[in-house]
Amino acid sequence: MTTRARALVAGDRFVLNRLLATDLATEGAFDVRELELPWPHVPFGPVAEVDEASGSEEELMTALQGVRVCLTQMAPLTRRILAACPDLELFAVSRGGPVNANLEAATEHGVAVTFAPGRNATSTAEYAVGLVLAAMRRIPQSHLGVVDGRWESSLYAYEETGLELEGATVGLVGAGAVGSRVARILLAFGADVLVADPYADPATLPPGVRFVELDELIATSQVVSLHARVTDETRGLMNAARIAAMPAGSVLVNCARGALVDHTALAAALTDGHLFAAGLDVFDVEPLPPDHPLRHAPHVVMTPHLAGASRAVAERASRMVAAEAGRWLRGRPPLHCANPDVLARVR
Known part of the structure; x- marks a missing residue:
């Protein structure tokens, strides 16, 4: 019997959890857990050492327990979160740059961080x-x-x-x-x-x-x-x-x-x-x-930084990170890895 990989979809009110969960289901057998972040109704900001993030370290540490794959746009990935979530292997960020992830700490913990260039x-x-x-x-x-x-x-x-x-x-x-x-x-x-x-x-x-x-x-x-x-x-x-x-x-x-x-x-x-x-x-x-x-x-x-705000962007971003999770599930390297040095150390 194939073991289902546990995944967290930590969407928000732009890249919706239903988009992420639906796209992830097309990529393989995942046991999906959901966490909805409050952006954009609550502005993003710094969380510990990372920037432009939504949500708290505490709620992410709770939601990521036992999780191997996380799909998100705004969730923070900090040194403290990484230390508390040893099962995490892939953190797929559905934006043009993963500024909400501590890449150095992710590499140290063997976590691949991906992003979605060209989504908007x-x-x-x-x-x-x-x-x-x-x-x-x-x-x-x-x-x-x-x-x-x-x-x-x-x-x-x-x-x-x-x-x-x-x-x-x-x-x-x-x-x-x-x-x-x-x-x-x-x-x-x-x-x-x-x-x-x-x-x-x-x-x-x-x-x-x-x-x-x-x-x-x-x-x-x-x-x-x-x-x-x-x-x-x-x-x-x-x-x-x-x-x-x-x-x-x-x-x-x-x-x-x-x-x-x-x-x-x-x-x-x-x-x-x-x-x-x-x-x-x-x-x-x-x-x-x-x-x-x-x-x-x-x-x-x-206008208030809205050039990248379209439904097509949210849908495209969701497909891109779900595809990265599918590659990970099949043992293939991610297409857009922000910390490629980690790839030689994982899986």
């Missing part, structure tokens, strides 16, 4: 293009005018009208999983797409995209959309000097990471009219504090 690439790309359109045409501001009882036909005045994507030069800073999808969408709009990314493979981008240096992209693009990772090289990439180098009346969009932009300089460029508009889903401080300069800047579209 399509969602983020579509959202970025949506922000481009919303900023270029000032759609949210017009909507609020109608809600407030104003029918602002004065917005037809030449100086108040928006911009078009067709024929516009749009510069993408970064052309990975998200940026390459944005490029394909923009080309369909008829935009002239430039890319600045020293690490991108031209073969992964659609025909018609032109590679240029960053300074040329910034100086010639009517829209600049950011899709880069935060590194020592890119932190503060869009500083006051680079924002000033953008053409007058241009648009800046960021769905990547808030640390790429000097938000004080951006607010100043919007206030003095150098930039036509901006669209932002990420910020240097989240949630946005009451005294943040962008709260008082004109012509900025802001």
